[in-house]
Amino acid sequence: MQDRKEHSIGFVKNIKNTLHDWWMSYDRKLWTACIFVYGSLLLLVVSVGVILFTHFNLFHTEPTSARYMLSALVQSQAAIVAIVISLTLIAVQLTASAYSPRVIDIFKKNPDMWLLLGCYGVSIFYGFIVLKLVEGAGGEAVSQSVIWSIGRFSVSFEFYVSLAYWLGVFTFVALFPYMLNIIGLLKSGNIIKRLATEISKDKILNSEEDPIQPIMDIVHGSIMKYDIATTRVGLKAVTDRVIKIINSDDEEEISGHFCKHLERVGKLAVSRMDEESTKEVIGQLDFFGESTAEKGLQCATAQTAEFLSAIGVTAADKGLVVATWRAVEFLEAVGKAAADKGLEKATWHVALSLGVFGRSTAEKGLVGATRQIAWTLEAVGRTAAGKRFESATKKVAISLGDVGKAAAEKGLESATQRVVESLVALGRTAADKRLKDVAREAAMYLAKLAILSEEIVKTAIQDYESRLEEHDRESFQKFMKLYEQELEKLRVKRRT
Incomplete structure (x- = not known):
């Protein structure tokens, strides 16, 4: 008995939760809007019909004419609804x-078709009933006797016949908003908008059917057809929705799921040599990364940096110069946003990702991209040092050292010089902020570069020193002492 009671309570709760979810859902808003439109249209048609029939005294019909008109009306409605x-x-x-x-699910959930079917069904069956009730021989009029009344208002059988005509007119007029809505629904932007409403935290984490995948299918198809507009709309819809639902409880799972989808789209765009679509993917990842940084989500921001770097490396492999530079630019934006919000772990991952990216571009001989990455690492490192993020700033120094080594080994003189200047700038900033371990780390990697390319390092340091302002010289000299110490250690080690 107790089990049955608990089962009943659980059943009632499930119904209540289902009704509550539907009431709060986008589907309820669609149904409400459609019912309002079709209801208003019905009220308008009936009101106009009453006014016209009253004004022109049309409330009199011969039984034969009524039967013929009702029969023709029902048949035409049945034919029209079948065609539609x-x-x-x-x-x-x-x-x-x-x-x-x-996409079939969108049409299945679309209220227009079901409401139109309902309107036609009611009108047709109402016409059948009235047709069955028509009495009288030719030459007579349909009965005007009152069937029922409410206060001052009375309704005759003639009114029922007229109402059948008005319902017929309404069903024909209702085709116009129906066709407009269906044609609008065929547009990719509207389909994407409907699909985006299905994306929720619970569905991403628990559902067997991925709610993001249908939109990604559309985006994949648009990339294959070089349809940049649809690609842009699809990516933006997914990004906006995921940003809205992500929080600190499930950030790693949701951001990882989202970024993997965008990585696949990005790599497809790169394989098709579609630079515009690749830039769109990179742009949406940047927007997501900066938004998660604003929310204070460490893991999500860190994952975004990793995937941005991965797409940038892929773009560099295919020679998509603008997309590569855009990836570097947005990695800087994500890194600075993370540092500004106090997210040291995320800033560390940005530095790591930039280091991987820079080594890749240097190994491929891409001087411009490598120089840009070195400058970006410097900017992120100085921001991190300003926040006294020792671990993240040290990672910037390590990444700069790795990029510089790869550039020097490939003989990229200009890129190596840029890395040297960035290391000096980072070391000087660290010395100024009294981050001794970071300054020594930067000095060590600078010394390693000097062993590989002594003349380039010497020239770069001189150029950097010539541009220094007076108030920066003290911290510069402190860093240079550390550099000379590290360089001497390496020389002694080499001699032994």
């Missing part, structure tokens, strides 16, 4: 084949 539904199903099939089979 057939065309709708064809449109659904074509849309599903063009975008994704999961």
Whole structure:
């Protein structure tokens, strides 16, 4: 008995939760809007019909004419609704084949078709009932006797016949908003908007069907057709939705899931040599990374940096110069946003990602990209030093050292010089902020570069010193002493 009671309570709770979810959902808003539109249209048609029939004294119909008109009306409505539904199903099939089979769910949940079917069904069956009730021979009029009344208002059978005509007019007029809505729904932007409403934290974490995948299917198809507008809309819709639902409880799972989708899209765009789409992917990752940094989400921001770097490396492999530079630029933006918000772990990961990216561009002989990465590492490092993030700033020094080594080994003189200047700037800033371990780390990597390319390092240091202002010279001299100590250690080690 107790088990049955608990089962009943659980069943009632499930119904309440389902109704609550539906009431708060986007589907409820769609149904409400459609019911309002079709209801207003019905009220308008009936009101106009009453006014016109009253004004022109049309409330009199011969039984034969009534039977003929009602029969013709019902038949025409049945034919029209059959044609409309057939065309709708064809449109659904074509849309599903063009975008994704999961688009079918959008049409299935679309209230327009069900409301139109309901309106036609009510009108047709109402016409049948009235047709059955029509009495009288030719030459007579349909009965004007009152069937029922409410206060001052009375309704005759003639009114029922007239109402059948008005319902017929309404069902024909209702085709216009229906067709407008269906045609609008065939647009990729509207489909994406509907699919984006299905993305929720619970569905991403628990659902067997990935709510992001249908939009990614559309984006993949648009990239194959070089449809940049649809690609942009799809990526933005997913990014905006994920930013809205992500929080500190599940940031790692949600951001990882989202970034993997964008990585696949980015690599597809790169493989198609579609630089515009690649830039869109990079731009959305940047927006996501900066937004998660603003929310204080360490893991999500760190993951974004890693995936930005991965797409940038892939773009560099294919020679997409603008996309590569855009990835570097946005990594800097994410790194600075993370540092400004006090996210040292995320800043550390940005430095790591930039180091991997820089080594890759240096090994491929991309001088411009390597120089840009060195400058970006310097900017991130100085911001991190300003926040006294010792671990993150030290990682910047390590990444600069790795990039400089790769550039020197490939004989990229200009890139190596830029790395040297960035290391000096970072070391000077660390010395100024009294981050001794960071300054020594930067000095050590600078000394290693001097062993590989002594003349380049010497020239770069001289150029940097010539541009220094007077108030920066003290910290510069402190760093130079550390550099000379580290260089002497390496020389002694080499001699032994």
